[in-house]
Amino acid sequence: MKEAVHISGVRQVGPDLPELLARTARGDEQAFSRVYDVVIGPVIGLVRSVLRDPAQSEEVAQEVLVDVWRLAARYEPEHGGVMNWVLTLAHRRAVDRVRSAQAASDRDNRAALLAQTPAFDEVSEEVETRLERESVRRCLRTLTELQRESVTLAYYRGLTYREVAELLSVPLGTVKTRLRDGLIRLRDCLGVTA
Template sequence: MGERVGFSAPGNGERTAGAELAELVQRVGAGDEAAFSRLYDAVSGAVFGLAVRVMRDRAQAEEVAQEALVDVWRRAARYSPERGNVMAWVLMITHRRAVDRLRSESAADEREERAGALDRQRPFDSVTESVLANLERERVRGCLSALTGLQRESIVLAYFNGYTYAEVAEVLRAPAGTVKTRIRDGLIRLRDCLGVGR
């Protein structure tokens, strides 16, 4: 995801690129996965670059970038050219995702401090917590099992074991581009299976 792929022709080419991106977003909004793949390739470098600048952590930036691109897929049907060009819209989504992640981490730190103080006052209901965690794990396992083998292995290595795309590609002996595509497609299928954003 670190490499920059996209439309970069100057002058008149920029208008053409903008029109192409707008057309791709329209097709993505209609559920065209091939159009999403092209849009992904065109904007992913800029998305990752912005995520790195805001997060200042490559691993977290990769996660933020993936989440932002899934948001682009989900929101494509609601994109309106009157609000700005496609790249600005995509980068706005990315920036919001990154800022939300930073705020969430800050809030999580504060919650942990408060929870630590409460734990000294109140007993913890470990049975309820354990049951809920097991139910959620089973749900995720069920959705993972619906993926193709390469999608499942790529996502498990990247998101559960913390491997980079390059490391996943090396472990699976597959081209990095194939691994990135499988992860992207797998995340879309997982999102749909888990009902995220519905």
């Protein structure tokens, strides 16, 4: 089927777009040149409406036409016309560019936020750790000797409740009670809320 193909404003009669695209799929550069001439205007218009930036629009339009050349064999006429297929490729490329630009912007923003985050301060961390240790030591001194002994064995030496009971030669229930009471007193002394 022959249709009028508008190239540079001149009306020409020749193969229709599906036929030109089929020839392009077989590597016919002249057919591709004619497809290019017909679709480049609408492609740039669509891409520019998405991107707004003329330079990026031209770049994306060229990528779309390279896709048309590479993917011409994938065109399926039963799914729509050639122009719709090309414009769908253009729209996808333009949206991908917007998403890519947004992702780059998001990465830059995250990097800027990380750059503003104060560096780890070893001195203040060490001071804080020492103060916490001193608070724990002070609070451990408030426990009874039996509670302190049980807490020290269980939490500083890593023994199980059963091992603490065996080491101290007291029933397991007694160790559990000492530990529970000792931890409650430590919590209260340290001002930790349950």
